[in-house]
Amino acid sequence: MKDNTIDTKDDKLLELKDVRTSFYTREGEVKAVDGVSFSIRRGEVVGLVGESGCGKSVTSLSIMRLVPQPAGEIISGEILFKNENLLEKSEEEMRQLRGDRISMILQDPMVSLNQLLTVGYQLGEPLKYHNKVTGSLKDMCIDILRKVRVPSPESRINNYPFEFSGGMCQRALIGMGIANAPDLLIADEPTTALDVSVQAQILKLMRDIQRESNASVILITHDLACVAQICSRVMVMYAGKIVEKAPIKTFYKNPAHPYSIGLIESVPVLGRRSKRLYSIEGHPPNLLDPPSGCRFAPRCAKAKKICFESYPPQIALEEGHDVSCWLYSGD
Amino acid sequence: MRDNTIISAMNLKKYFPVTKGTFFSKVTGYVKAVDDISFSISQGQTLGLVGESGCGKSTTANVLLGLEAPTSGQIMFEGKDITGFNGKELFKFRRNIQAVFQDPFRSLNPRKKVRQIISEPLRVHKVLSKKETFSRVLELVELVGLESLRMDLYPHEFSGGQRQRIAIARALALRPKTIILDEPVSALDVSIQAQILNLLIDLQEKLGLTYLIIAHDLAVVEHVSTHIGVMYLGHLVELAPSEELYYNAQHPYTRALLASVPVADPEDIRDVSLEGEVPSPLNPPHGCTFHPRCPVCRPECSKKVPFMREITPGHYVACHLYS
Numbered sequence: 302m303k304d305n306t307i308d309t310k311d312d313k314l315l316e317l318k319d320v321r322t323s324f325y326t327r328e329g330e331v332k333a334v335d336g337v338s339f340s341i342r343r344g345e346v347v348g349l350v351g352e353s354g355c356g357k358s359v360t361s362l363s364i365m366r367l368v369p370q371p372a373g374e375i376i377s378g379e380i381l382f383k384n385e386n387l388l389e390k391s392e393e394e395m396r397q398l399r400g401d402r403i404s405m406i407l408q409d410p411m412v413s414l415n416q417l418l419t420v421g422y423q424l425g426e427p428l429k430y431h432n433k434v435t436g437s438l439k440d441m442c443i444d445i446l447r448k449v450r451v452p453s454p455e456s457r458i459n460n461y462p463f464e465f466s467g468g469m470c471q472r473a474l475i476g477m478g479i480a481n482a483p484d485l486l487i488a489d490e491p492t493t494a495l496d497v498s499v500q501a502q503i504l505k506l507m508r509d510i511q512r513e514s515n516a517s518v519i520l521i522t523h524d525l526a527c528v529a530q531i532c533s534r535v536m537v538m539y540a541g542k543i544v545e546k547a548p549i550k551t552f553y554k555n556p557a558h559p560y561s562i563g564l565i566e567s568v569p570v571l572g573r574r575s576k577r578l579y580s581i582e583g584h585p586p587n588l589l590d591p592p593s594g595c596r597f598a599p600r601c602a603k604a605k606k607i608c609f610e611s612y613p614p615q616i617a618l619e620e621g622h623d624v625s626c627w628l629y630s631g632d
Numbered sequence: 633m634r635d636n637t638i639i640s641a642m643n644l645k646k647y648f649p650v651t652k653g654t655f656f657s658k659v660t661g662y663v664k665a666v667d668d669i670s671f672s673i674s675q676g677q678t679l680g681l682v683g684e685s686g687c688g689k690s691t692t693a694n695v696l697l698g699l700e701a702p703t704s705g706q707i708m709f710e711g712k713d714i715t716g717f718n719g720k721e722l723f724k725f726r727r728n729i730q731a732v733f734q735d736p737f738r739s740l741n742p743r744k745k746v747r748q749i750i751s752e753p754l755r756v757h758k759v760l761s762k763k764e765t766f767s768r769v770l771e772l773v774e775l776v777g778l779e780s781l782r783m784d785l786y787p788h789e790f791s792g793g794q795r796q797r798i799a800i801a802r803a804l805a806l807r808p809k810t811i812i813l814d815e816p817v818s819a820l821d822v823s824i825q826a827q828i829l830n831l832l833i834d835l836q837e838k839l840g841l842t843y844l845i846i847a848h849d850l851a852v853v854e855h856v857s858t859h860i861g862v863m864y865l866g867h868l869v870e871l872a873p874s875e876e877l878y879y880n881a882q883h884p885y886t887r888a889l890l891a892s893v894p895v896a897d898p899e900d901i902r903d904v905s906l907e908g909e910v911p912s913p914l915n916p917p918h919g920c921t922f923h924p925r926c927p928v929c930r931p932e933c934s935k936k937v938p939f940m941r942e943i944t945p946g947h948y949v950a951c952h953l954y955s
């Protein structure tokens with residue numbers, strides 16, 4: 302993990318500029334991602350944190366150009382991957398990128414693998430599709446399984462996913478994700494469906510693999526503890542917008558946005574027992590009709606008049622620490 | 633064990649037969665989902681059961697609720713043995729003990745209105761007149777913090793947190809003494825999770841409820857429980873008051889579990905403290921079921937099953953290290 306250094310143009314791997322993705326439903330337009338901008342450098346592990354429905358998964362689907370159609374659509378913005386706009390690419394060009402330069406690890410390992418095909422076959426698929434097979438495909442698959450620390454990989458490649466435990470399935474999925482040594486790995490809640498002891502193992506595996514391959518990783522999760530364990534930077538999303546971006550240590554020491562503060566405070570911590578947990582009142586807004594002004598204002602204890610009137614600009618508190626909140630606007 | 637014990641389990645076992653063949657099926661083995669566990673909960677206290685998936689936490693809850701008959705053992709409720717209850721007796725007993733389940737999206741009937749859902753236990757048990765039911769429902773809704781709620785809406789029109797509040801209101805309808813909470817917050821978002829946990833604590837204080845809370849999240853359990861039991865493959869391996877358990881865990885599994893909980897602190901990077909995975913309950917290891925993963929395993933651990941021993945008052949451990 303690199304520490305936060307100053308952005309330079311050439312080591313930017315991915316850059317999102319004002320991306321907007323909407324879904325059209327019978328009730329109206331749902332702005333799932335509403336003007337999101339951020340950039341990821343090479344070899345950086347960034348956490349994208351937020352509650353369900355905040356748009357974090359849709360952001361990742363937008364990067365992969367996998368937003369379900371025709372219900373959803375990327376309306377505007379630019380997604381620059383190695384300085385090329387992904388939104389201008391044809392479907393065929395995208396297919397060449399997916400699973401090769403950009404790959405994704407999905408949440409539920411038991412569901413994401415095809416139950417009717419052996420693990421070995423599924424591991425080989427990205428290699429075959431992208432013509433990366435050199436020598437024996439079987440040996441390459443065994444190598445991948447070894448890389449993700451699956452014991453006795455020689456016999457394991459002939460197993461079906463239902464013969465694997467949840468943790469093993471997740472390892473196999475990570476293996477598929479890194480098969481072609483991608484530049485960018487998007488992990489969508491990789492540990493949510495797993496038990497605590499296995500969760501720790503998968504987090505360590507991801508940390509090791511990231512170091513070995515130096516791929517950039519976007520970790521999408523609602524679990525602040527996971528983020529603290531492997532990320533170097535955090536972005537907090539709320540109701541379709543990124544409200545705070547910060548280096549990991551700054552984020553836990555000096556969170557700025559009231560929502561970030563609330564999120565950190567509301568997690569029960571072992572051994573730090575207090576009578577009541579801090580809780581953010583209310584619940585996230587309906588994106589069909591988001592509140593005008595700051596979307597968090599109706600739940601915010603520090604909301605001022607202006608918060609209900611217009612959306613706050615992004616304010617840089619220090620290098621790499623940006624927050625969208627009127628409390629820091631200076632007046 | 634203690635005085636005003638409200639519910640207790642003694643040597644509780646629940647085995648599920650494993651069969652082979654469709655016709656003339658033969659029982660080829662048993663899954664020992666709950667294997668010889670004992671505990672008791674006093675009035676107004678909360679026992680938290682933690683453990684990884686497949687360790688038997690939910691089966692324990694189902695047996696206590698009378699949803700599954702135990703294979704052997706005894707369940708006492710207020711000094712009465714309820715193990716053999718069935719039919720009318722079981723129906724009457726269920727008033728005393730209610731449940732809140734994990735997923736509020738699946739535990740509420742999508743075709744019923746909120747009013748019907750909350751009043752259903754009252755109608756089933758025929759405790760109140762129509763008019764009284766109406767006002768009781770209003771009272772319950774207020775109790776769980778949903779005053780402004782429109783009662784003629786369907787569950788899908790509510791958020792996850794609101795639905796869990798509805799489920800809690802339904803559980804409270806019959807004024808039960810005990811509530812069993814099976815993963816009550818694990819399907820909820822962090823900010824909502826805190827609201828529900830606070831609500832549970834407030835309700836316990838106000839109504840003098842006794843809780844049995846089941847969760848895989850140690851931090852959640854530690855936050856609400858007075859006592860914690862740690863389960864592994866059907867066995868209760870450690871049982872202690874929650875502070876004692878956190879500061880003075882004795883069983884190697886409890887220690888490893890505590891150490892593997894990720895912390896929200898980038899300066900405290902946790903290493904893997906527990907290698908391997910939980911073995912299949914179909915074919916559990918001999919002796920102490922934890923011995924293949926145990927960092928301090930001794931020769932006798934693979935041979936003899938360790939028994940629960942009280943090492944300090946109120947702190948029970950099942951491990952050969954302490955025998």
